[in-house]
Amino acid sequence: MWVEAADVGLRLDTFLVTRLSARSRTGWAHIIGEGRVHLNGRAARASERVSPGSRIEIWLPAPPDQATAPGDGAPLSVLFEDSDVVALDKPAGQVTHPAPGNPTGTLVDALRARYPDIVVGDARRPGLVHRLDRDTSGVLLIARNDAALRALQRQWSDRSVVKEYLALVVGHPQPERATIDAPIGRDPRDRRRMAVVDSVRPARTRYETQERFARATLLLCVPETGRTHQIRVHLASIGYPIVADATYGTRNVDLGRHFLHAWRLTFRHPLNGARQTIEAPLPPDLAAYVELLRRA
Known part of the structure; x- marks a missing residue:
């Protein structure tokens, strides 16, 4: 998470309440006190003031029942899959991953149910390289192993994905x-x-x-x-x-x-480097x- 110009001068615990709103200021202060929040690569204090360009990292272990649950079995629309990646057609109205107010019923829950072998990356966001807003439909790419995840993350970082x-x-x-x-x-x-x-x-x-x-x-x-x-x-x-x-x-x-x-996504396949394009047609409601x- 990055600090932006509008946030300058806020206490760190106040900033987290403002940006994430999942906990009270006291709750965030407790988490900061446990050393779970880092500011620019070091353990932070709740009273520190944030400044533009600062990077904030937070480590929150997922509750065991959510981190390891097999998922709710909701249907998935698969556009492409092989041993390295899965491309899904996310419907509008579905949250990509668990978040405050949406702990279950997400695309990640359905992903765990269908692909229990995908355990790379964050336990709450296994294999996710990017996300789509709740009411945005279309192509969402998932990595199935560590090597694929790292390769795709590099592509997102260097902005070579179209x-x-x-x-x-x-x-x-x-x-x-x-x-x-x-x-x-x-x-x-x-x-x-x-x-x-x-x-x-x-x-x-x-x-x-x-x-x-x-x-x-x-x-x-x-x-x-x-x-x-x-x-x-x-x-x-x-x-x-x-x-x-x-x-x-x-x-x-x-x-x-x-x-x-999200109509079309073009990337380099993480195994062989070949350019690959995945396309999701307009859903029926938008096409109509x-x-x-x-x-x-």
Whole structure:
């Protein structure tokens, strides 16, 4: 976890309450006192003040029943699998991994049930290299062994993975093809949201118009960085929020989710280095809405 400009001057325990909200300030102070929180590589004190660019690491052991449970057996849509990787088509509405308020029923629970041999990485996030927002559907890549996990993590770190999303936005963006280059950080007015702010963490998103409708546009979006809610924040910042995104726009259409889909993912296979592309078609609800717009 990185400290952003808007967080400057906060006590460490207060910062953790603000950013994570899973525990009280006293609870975080206790965890810090146990040496489970490091600030820039060293054990931290609860009273320390955070500064922009500082790195905070937290070690929280998973409860045994959640870390080792076989999962709830929820169905998985598998796009590709071999001995090194699994590519899933995550549905909208499903949380990727356990988190405060969503301890069970996640994609990770279903993953454990179907692939109990995947035990690499964090016990609560076995094999996960990246994540998708709860209401974002599409391609999610999982590593099946330590070597694959390390190789994929390197690719995410050096930004050689190409992530392509389909987003339906309100209005008609001009120009039709552009790059949004604007740093993203925690919204100082609402800590639950992200926003374009002065930040030490740059963010870049390329977009290109695919199809125009009467009052909306289907875009292909390629994030070059991986900030929280990046595509949603960037598009809203230039005046074209994603359709049905109540957080960064308005719930102007009752889709039951925002119109953002992780359509295609291109990476180097961790075993042989060959370029590989995994594609997830638009889910039926989004495809049906596009057809409705075409007929309007």
